[in-house]
Amino acid sequence: MTEPPFRRVVVIGAGLMGTSVALALRRSGVEVLLEDADPGNLRVAVSLGAGVPVTPPVSSGDATGGGPADLSDPTDLVVVGVPPAALGTVIAEALARFPAAAVTDVGSVKAAALADTRAHASAGPGLDRYVGGHPMAGSEQSGPLAARADLFDGRAWAVTPHVDSRPDAVAAVDQLARTCGAFPVQLSPGEHDEAVALVSHLPQVASTVVAGLLTTAAEGHLVLAGQGLRDVTRIAGGDPELWTQILSANAEPVARLLHEAADNLHRVAHNLEKRDAGEAGLADLRNSLERGATGVRRLPGKHGARPEAFSPVPVLLPDRPGELARLFADVGAAGVNIEDVRIDHSPNTPAGLVELWVHQDTVPALLEALAHHGWDVHG
Numbered sequence: 001m002t003e004p005p006f007r008r009v010v011v012i013g014a015g016l017m018g019t020s021v022a023l024a025l026r027r028s029g030v031e032v033l034l035e036d037a038d039p040g041n042l043r044v045a046v047s048l049g050a051g052v053p054v055t056p057p058v059s060s061g062d063a064t065g066g067g068p069a070d071l072s073d074p075t076d077l078v079v080v081g082v083p084p085a086a087l088g089t090v091i092a093e094a095l096a097r098f099p100a101a102a103v104t105d106v107g108s109v110k111a112a113a114l115a116d117t118r119a120h121a122s123a124g125p126g127l128d129r130y131v132g133g134h135p136m137a138g139s140e141q142s143g144p145l146a147a148r149a150d151l152f153d154g155r156a157w158a159v160t161p162h163v164d165s166r167p168d169a170v171a172a173v174d175q176l177a178r179t180c181g182a183f184p185v186q187l188s189p190g191e192h193d194e195a196v197a198l199v200s201h202l203p204q205v206a207s208t209v210v211a212g213l214l215t216t217a218a219e220g221h222l223v224l225a226g227q228g229l230r231d232v233t234r235i236a237g238g239d240p241e242l243w244t245q246i247l248s249a250n251a252e253p254v255a256r257l258l259h260e261a262a263d264n265l266h267r268v269a270h271n272l273e274k275r276d277a278g279e280a281g282l283a284d285l286r287n288s289l290e291r292g293a294t295g296v297r298r299l300p301g302k303h304g305a306r307p308e309a310f311s312p313v314p315v316l317l318p319d320r321p322g323e324l325a326r327l328f329a330d331v332g333a334a335g336v337n338i339e340d341v342r343i344d345h346s347p348n349t350p351a352g353l354v355e356l357w358v359h360q361d362t363v364p365a366l367l368e369a370l371a372h373h374g375w376d377v378h379g
């Protein structure tokens, strides 16, 4: 058996992200110690097999942490998974409590986390052992019960060293990303915050605004909701307190993009109102729609591959126990790897539509196998 990549990792904040990191590390045999301000969350994370509790438990609000620093402690890395507003204090405490360990976090905004850590750690040692991190995977759910060991598989993980970060600490955070199944992408904290304003924070606000309009919709209209609306609004279900902290920590880049998006929305509305005034308005509307289609084609797929490399194969799935397992088994037996799966649950029909995303080259073999096993392939 190969050696685990870390002797011991301490995870502080055993919620959705911290517990997912811990579960992903446990897959590689890494010893994980867990700590959380909420004893209930800690108990759940431990019961899921994410690790064992740190003893003695955390003392919060004091940058020296609990007890004297133990230099013989085999902890190689501390991962901080607490809400954005608590990051600076907890990271600074961790640097003081684990003087031989690299310290990272999974917070969604990096410049503010670094500035807060600096402010709290200024009297203490070890800022050079801190390297920010941000796995680009998550969920609209919170807490350890929503955690998954495979959450980071194939996802990007931003690694954001600051000017004084030690190379061995950067290497440890790179290794953390890889051990969790992700691929590390190095950027400066400021560059990271600009990037996530566009790829994460703007979409969150857009989803929130669309979902907010549903609060006054007639029930009879909502029953018509299909997958398009569900795709656009899933992330609006995220924790409002968490998102208030994330957005306010990255306020300027997000506000700039929101103004740009609002200008574009006004333009579309204006084109629609003026549609009878001639072709010009419609041409402008068409341009907006084409620009959107061009933008979405630029998104990389799984493992950073171009999305065009994968194709959807839609299969009608009878609403009976075991059908999904039978479908996957038939696909597996044909030697075809499923890259992604989307399921469209149609509320009032006894069937669902499963989209199997597979590599383009494997589509003919897949279609042949599905036909052989009597599956109803759509389109």
Ligand SMILES: NC(=O)c1ccc[n+]([C@@H]2O[C@H](COP(=O)([O-])OP(=O)(O)OC[C@H]3O[C@@H](n4cnc5c(N)ncnc54)[C@H](O)[C@@H]3O)[C@@H](O)[C@H]2O)c1
Pocket (backbone or CB within 6 Å): 012, 013, 014, 015, 016, 017, 018, 035, 036, 037, 038, 041, 058, 060, 081, 082, 083, 084, 086, 090, 106, 107, 108, 109, 134, 135, 136, 137, 138, 139, 140, 141, 142, 143, 144, 242, 246
């Ligand atoms: N939710 C996502 O999709 C997502 C994705 C990537 C990154 N993040 C970032 O990950 C971090 C955690 O988010 P989450 O979704 O896991 O939240 P969560 O609410 O599921 O978990 C946070 C945990 O931190 C604990 N906690 C709070 N203050 C603490 C303290 N001072 N000391 C110890 N424990 C403390 C809470 O009890 C809770 O268990 C945030 O900084 C967030 O920005 C979230």
Ligand SMILES: O=C(O)C(=O)C[C@]1(C(=O)O)C=C[C@@H](O)C=C1
Pocket (backbone or CB within 6 Å): 107, 108, 135, 136, 137, 138, 139, 140, 199, 200, 201, 235
């Ligand atoms: O998939 C989701 O639910 C997410 O929103 C995850 C997501 C994102 O991709 O924007 C949300 C916030 C994080 O900081 C990182 C990841």
